[in-house]
Amino acid sequence: MLPYPLLSLSLLIMWLALNGFTFGQLIVGGIVSVVASWAMASMRPSKPRLRGWYLLPKLVWIVLYDIVRSNAAVVWILLGGHREKRHSGFVAIPLELRDPTGLAVLAVIITSTPGTAWMEYNSGGGTVLIHVFDLVDEDGWVDLIKNRYEKLLVEIFE
Amino acid sequence: MSHVILACSVVIAQVFLVVAMWLAMVRMFRGPRAQDRVLALDALYVCSMLLLMVFGIRSGHTIYFEASLIIGMLGFVSTVALAKFLMRGEVIE
Amino acid sequence: MSTIEHAAELPAWAALVVSVFLVLGSGLVLMGMLGFVRLSTFYERIHAPTLGTSWGTGSIVIASMVFFSVLSTRPVVHEILIGIFVTVTTPVTLMLLARAALHRDRSEGNPEVPEDSPAEMPAEESGEPAGRA
Numbered sequence: 001m002l003p004y005p006l007l008s009l010s011l012l013i014m015w016l017a018l019n020g021f022t023f024g025q026l027i028v029g030g031i032v033s034v035v036a037s038w039a040m041a042s043m044r045p046s047k048p049r050l051r052g053w054y055l056l057p058k059l060v061w062i063v064l065y066d067i068v069r070s071n072a073a074v075v076w077i078l079l080g081g082h083r084e085k086r087h088s089g090f091v092a093i094p095l096e097l098r099d100p101t102g103l104a105v106l107a108v109i110i111t112s113t114p115g116t117a118w119m120e121y122n123s124g125g126g127t128v129l130i131h132v133f134d135l136v137d138e139d140g141w142v143d144l145i146k147n148r149y150e151k152l153l154v155e156i157f158e
Numbered sequence: 159m160s161h162v163i164l165a166c167s168v169v170i171a172q173v174f175l176v177v178a179m180w181l182a183m184v185r186m187f188r189g190p191r192a193q194d195r196v197l198a199l200d201a202l203y204v205c206s207m208l209l210l211m212v213f214g215i216r217s218g219h220t221i222y223f224e225a226s227l228i229i230g231m232l233g234f235v236s237t238v239a240l241a242k243f244l245m246r247g248e249v250i251e
Numbered sequence: 252m253s254t255i256e257h258a259a260e261l262p263a264w265a266a267l268v269v270s271v272f273l274v275l276g277s278g279l280v281l282m283g284m285l286g287f288v289r290l291s292t293f294y295e296r297i298h299a300p301t302l303g304t305s306w307g308t309g310s311i312v313i314a315s316m317v318f319f320s321v322l323s324t325r326p327v328v329h330e331i332l333i334g335i336f337v338t339v340t341t342p343v344t345l346m347l348l349a350r351a352a353l354h355r356d357r358s359e360g361n362p363e364v365p366e367d368s369p370a371e372m373p374a375e376e377s378g379e380p381a382g383r384a
Binding site: 159160161163164165166167168170171172174175177178179181182184185191192193194196197198200201204205207208211212214215216217218220223226227230231234237238241242244245 | 255257258259261263264266267269270271273274276277278280281283284285287288293296297299300303304307308311312314315318319322327329330332333336337340343344347348350351352354355
């Protein structure tokens with residue numbers, strides 16, 4: 001009946017947010033979300049499992065804080081603070097995370113914090129290439145990504 | 159008094175966003191390579207989406223919200239298509 | 252400078268909050284675009300628009316949510332869909348663009364980009380990993 005309950009629920013919430021909360025819209029939105037989840041099931045994607053969902057608020061908090069901090073850092077650099085000394089470069093990071101959903105979340109985190117950009121993921125060796133805007137200490141970035149984000153994501157998704 | 163501040167900041171936000179769109183356009187024309195132009199086009203889409211949201215605050219109509227949602231979706235699809243084209247089609251400059 | 256007529260019954264604190272978030276968000280977008288024009292290589296420039304798509308979009312969305320919620324005295328949350336949408340789609344476009352740029356730079360033999368397989372990998376597995384399209 002409901003192969004993806006979370007997907008159906010979020011589609012229903014989105015439908016009600018766009019169309020206003022009335023009883024008729026609740027029925028139409030319910031039908032649309034259930035049919036959409038059947039369509040999703042017929043494509044048979046790998047079903048993500050959330051093991052440690054209780055860690056999600058902590059992850060969201062860390063990411064929001066980091067986005068604010070790195071926004072300030074990038075604005076400071078762009079405004080001309082120590083412009084000559086800065087150099088940017090690529091960092092290759094070996095990852096233990098293999099779950100596709102976890103990798104997708106990590107890509108969203110790394111890209112949406114200004115100052116780091118996810119370049120490409122090598123699924124053979126499990127390394128990811130990121131580009132860092134203000135690269136001072138290469139090992140520091142590897143350490144940051146692995147300890148701050150990857151450890152939590154491994155706990156959540158694997 | 160606070161409403162004068164609100165009106166001023168709406169105008170300031172609009173000016174900022176238009177200048178940002180103009181800068182993105184400068185980068186789009188200047189290039190130098192195709193990926194720069196595609197990235198500039200994507201930034202232009204984001205700026206116009208935000209400009210429509212500010213228009214919504216200024217006019218008080220929520221219809222601008224739907225327009226900006228559509229611009230965001232079209233911008234996403236077009237940027238993905240252009241990036242795929244850059245990667246797969248052998249583009250000769 | 253004329254005031255906005257339909258916002259006449261907006262309380263003063265809400266007007267101030269909306270103003271602060273509007274100027275902050277559009278200022279961040281403007282800073283990002285300034286950097287976008289000033290920076291010198293493509294891989295540096297790819298960082299500049301993320302200023303606008305992270306907190307630039309976020310604070311304009313918050314301003315719009317506060318404005319319409321206070322004005323219509325009920326929670327108006329549909330703007331958050333734009334925030335979620337931009338947050339989810341920006342990494343996809345940037346990742347695809349970055350891979351296209353890497354692919355083009357490598358096929359031209361640009362020395363500034365790293366080689367294809369940065370880790371110690373078997374030789375037969377090198378080569379562009381197939382896209383997960």
